[in-house]
Amino acid sequence: MERIKNxxxxxxxxxxxxxxxxxxxxxxxxxxxxxxxxxxxxxxxLAYNLNLANPQTFNEKIQWLKVHYRNPIMSKCADKVAVRDxxxxxxxxxxxxxxxxxxxxxxxxxxxxxxxEFVLKPNHSSGRVxxxxxxxxxxxxxxxxxxxxxxKENYYYQNGEWVYKNIKPKIICEKLLSGxxxxxxxxxxxxxxxxxxxxxxxxxxxxxxxxxxxxIKLPFIRKYKSSNIVKKxxxxxxxxxxxxxxxxxxxxxxxxxxxxxxNIYFGELTFFPGNGMECFEPIEWDKKIGDMLDxxxxxxxxxx
Numbered sequence: 001m002e003r004i005k006n007x008x009x010x011x012x013x014x015x016x017x018x019x020x021x022x023x024x025x026x027x028x029x030x031x032x033x034x035x036x037x038x039x040x041x042x043x044x045x046l047a048y049n050l051n052l053a054n055p056q057t058f059n060e061k062i063q064w065l066k067v068h069y070r071n072p073i074m075s076k077c078a079d080k081v082a083v084r085d086x087x088x089x090x091x092x093x094x095x096x097x098x099x100x101x102x103x104x105x106x107x108x109x110x111x112x113x114x115x116x117e118f119v120l121k122p123n124h125s126s127g128r129v130x131x132x133x134x135x136x137x138x139x140x141x142x143x144x145x146x147x148x149x150x151x152k153e154n155y156y157y158q159n160g161e162w163v164y165k166n167i168k169p170k171i172i173c174e175k176l177l178s179g180x181x182x183x184x185x186x187x188x189x190x191x192x193x194x195x196x197x198x199x200x201x202x203x204x205x206x207x208x209x210x211x212x213x214x215x216i217k218l219p220f221i222r223k224y225k226s227s228n229i230v231k232k233x234x235x236x237x238x239x240x241x242x243x244x245x246x247x248x249x250x251x252x253x254x255x256x257x258x259x260x261x262x263n264i265y266f267g268e269l270t271f272f273p274g275n276g277m278e279c280f281e282p283i284e285w286d287k288k289i290g291d292m293l294d295x296x297x298x299x300x301x302x303x304x
Contacts, residue, residue, distance in 0.1 A: 038063060038160055045277040058290035062276030065252065066160060071302040073249060077269040078163035080123040081170050087266050091242050095257075095266045098175040106147045106171065111140065117176040120147065124167035125155035126270075131176065147171060159275045177260045182230065183267060184239055186255045188247030189292040193240055193255070197222075198230045213240060220285040223278045233259040242266075251298050 035052070042050040046059060055064045076082045084096055100118060103109050120130040120143070128150050132138045156165035183199040195218065197210045207227035210218040215232040233239065243255040246269065256267030280286040 034160060035067060038067065041159075041275075042277055046279055055295065056290055057286040058280075058293065059276045059278070059286055061290050061293045061295060062252070062272050064295060066162065066272055066276065068303050069251075069298060070162065070304055071250070074271055075163045075166060077253075078161075078271070079167045080121060080268065081172055082123075082167075083269060087246065090245050091266075095242065095264055097177065097265050100173040100175070102173070103171045104169075106144050106151065109144075109171065109173075114173065115175075119174045119176050121172055121174070122147070122150045122153075123170045123172055124164055125150060125153060126161075126164075133176065159272075161272050161275065163271055177258065177265065179260065181258045181260055182233075184233060184236075184257045184259065185267075185270075185273075186239065186243040186247075186257075187273075187289075187292075188243055188250070188253050188255055190251055190294065190297060191244065191248045193243045193247065194292050195289075198227070200227050200230055218285075219282075221281050223274065234262060235259060235264050239264060251295070252293050 039050045039052075042059070042063060050063055051060055052064055052067060055061045073086075077086060081102055084093075084099075087093075087096060100114055101109070102123075114132075114135065116132075116135045118132050118135075120132070122128050130143050130146065132143075151169045151171070154165065156162060184196055185199065186193040186196045188194065193213060195210060195212055197208055200207045200209070206224050207230075208222060208224040209226040209230050210220060210222070212218060215236060217226070217228075239257050239259075242257070242264065246255045246266075247253050250271070252271065254270040254273050256270065258265045258267055280289070
């Protein structure tokens with residue numbers, strides 16, 4: 001039994017070492033060969049070459065924005081703590097999920113001061129979420145170790161999304177909204193929402209379904225299977241109105257909301273969805289969606 005235990009420990013250590021090497025390589029490549037690395041990743045994920053000189057598809061134009069556009073407000077919007085002030089100012093604090101605390105370190109978290117249910121996440125990355133549904137059985141050691149690891153990361157060096165590069169790491173604790181929720185993600189071009197997609201069945205088999213602004217299902221998918229049972233939210237028109245306000249300063253942004261017990265809650269602002277490297281099926285929708293983004297309209301003062 002002891003031999004098996006030691007073997008497992010060695011395998012885990014080797015796995016973690018390999019991950020560290022991989023991240024070190026990504027760090028080096030994005031620091032010294034940013035465009036080359038981006039083009040390599042693009043070809044690997046989408047099976048066509050990235051044309052930065054004359055981008056046509058949605059994915060190509062998102063890459064162009066990553067490489068050439070540096071509006072500083074975007075970094076503040078990517079910060080899960082700082083963006084709350086922007087949202088409160090633009091549409092009102094009533095659309096923000098209540099929070100229990102913001103900390104600079106895992107060691108600053110007062111466990112006794114937290115409710116039985118909550119959500120923990122770092123402010124400087126994407127997709128990093130810890131959900132506690134019962135404080136009494138929550139594995140604090142495991143989850144805090146995960147948080148400590150995340151706090152040391154610079155998410156920029158994973159995907160080249162510059163908005164995360166200079167965000168000071170913090171931990172934010174939010175209220176866990178009850179029930180099974182659906183994300184409503186509005187894709188906004190030049191300040192106007194043009195289409196949206198929903199994320200449903202997150203805990204079982206994630207479904208991603210695209211709709212137009214009449215909430216009519218669109219005939220394409222992107223990475224995940226779609227659902228045939230997503231209902232139009234009660235406050236759909238209000239979501240459209242709010243997304244327009246939050247998108248007003250940007251050539252492209254995805255504005256996310258939840259609807260919970262009749263209330264709308266802000267999710268996040270995303271500038272490079274799927275890192276601009278998710279396939280459209282059928283592929284012609286990559287170009288159709290790309291046509292909604294006119295790069296010639298972008299203000300030159302923030303371009304490099």
